[in-house]
Amino acid sequence: MEVQRVLRMNGGDGETSYANNSTVQERAISKAKTIVEDSAVALYCTTLAKSLGIADMGCSSGANTLLVVSEIIDAIDRKCRHLGCPSPEFRVFLNDLPGNDFNTIFKSLPGFYEKLKRDKGPDFGPCFIAGMPGSFYGRVFPTNSLDFVHSSYSVHWLSQVPPELQKGMGGLLNKGNIYMAKTSHPAVFKAYLEQFERDFFLFLRSRSEEMTYAGRLVITLMGRRSLDPSSGECCYIWELMAQSLMDMVSQGIIEEAKVDSFNLPHYTPSIQELIAVIETEGSFHLDRSEIIEINWDPTNDDDNMLDKFTSGWNVAKIMRAVSESMLASHFGEAIMDDLYKRYGEKVAEHLSMEKTKHINLIISLSKKF
Template identity: 50%
Template sequence: MITSTRAKRNQNMDVEKVFRMTGGTGDNSYAKNSSYQKKVSDMVKHITMDALQQVYLALAPKSLGIADLGCSSGSNSLSIIKDIVESVEAASCKIMIPAPEFRVYLNDLPTNDFNSIFKSLPDFYRDLNKERSGGLPLLFIAGYPGSFYGRLFPNDCLHFVHSSYSLHWLSKVPPSLYDKQGKPINRGSVHISASSPPLVSQAYYAQFQEDFSLFLRSRSEELTAGGRMVLIMLGRIGPDHVDRGNSFYWELLSRSLTILATQILLNFCRGRLKGKT
């Protein structure tokens, strides 16, 4: 059972400081385990590129501001940048004007492994320069750490915002997952399960409403008039909060954590008993 003090620590946990995808390029890294996210992004790439071209053709800016929110590490973010550059250049050729310069802001939490992205930039530029006769486009890529649940950029500086598989992460643990005594109301689960009381789904829903509203208000200040966003996030098909498609994995994780916690507790108790003998 979680005590009131520990529950308060969980509620006040600074997500910006502790939450991140596994960095580096090892077997357990996000870079090596994000092929599914890449597949989903590719499935809707035509929507992303169509929205981008509409913005560019309507506004024809000389400097195109683009933000990838929740970029994480690995090749996925750079892959979408390559697609964006090539799509805009193709649109420029159609209307026979020079391609713009590209200002690309890669955003994630401060604990994200931005270094892995920067280290891969030379290979990215080489790949982008293949089969080009006119040289590389004016492309400026920068890391932009911070939570997208709030302001990140100056007013009217972005033309296009892209975010893939990020917005389903909440800014914090919903406070109403704990009762007045600080005890968790979703005991035995780390997700919305079939046994969770209705208050659990209501808590997550309320937190998502708060977070997403703040996200939209912030981006409305940063996007220029006529700008666009493409947001890809997890969802569910029907009204049932227990999504059988995703909950299977959460069930496995929940059971694994329960077993792990039980083993740790048993080892702790055994250690104390040995100390008394």
């Protein structure tokens, strides 16, 4: 799988688009808001810079993209007003893979700028926003050009499927699964962890070279509490997808070899694994970390109990928005409606027995002087 070519969130604003099915990500941004704002204000108070370079790595598209930008700008602007000094110039860079729906973002910018002008007044800013396509597993920006970097729900996507999964056991190491699972060979967990360690190390090293001396970095990603990488809290949502695919194999809709040869470029680390890479890379202090939980179906909370089929379909649409491009490139677009229908039914049955939550890790880092 060529990840840079096939990994993208569903574009546009249709029924299966990421823009209309990113409530889990919006909840994560909301829960991380205080940490992001505190880190951004601490950065400004350290430098009192007249111009700030801000990057959102893995920005995707839709309302969440500019929501994060707004929160960072608002926090710094409030601090400037409190200090009685003019707000800095904001240079904002939105980064994602080239297949991202940047056009939808750019079309929303005139309205965003107009709202800033209306809300902040004539003395604000100015603010300049640009797209920067490319993989964040490597350099994207010039040296010492960024002051604040944010990334939400992106770093758990790997740069590639671990190449070791194509070795051993007849050339396919993870037969019948598409991710880490209870039935996976121990070498599968090792391969995924090592790929994540390589990728996250490169992410941190690249950002450290791009950031100024006082730079700050806040990352939110899917992870796990458990030290067990096969824990259901991080893997079961994908096991249900594998079961849906294997049902289609049993009915002759797709070939079993197709399932055996597909693995997700994804890893959900523990906080201990994150910290180990941060310490090994060595460019950043870990200032703060939190673990938060979000329902698989974020609309189904204690105040808004939905029937299992509604919740199952909600989860299926959320997962389709982030995974369809990869699955369609391997299995073909023709089966996608059928696949996600089956998947939604399996999720519904699971949620009727257990209200399951995503585990999310939030870390705030500062660059070492």
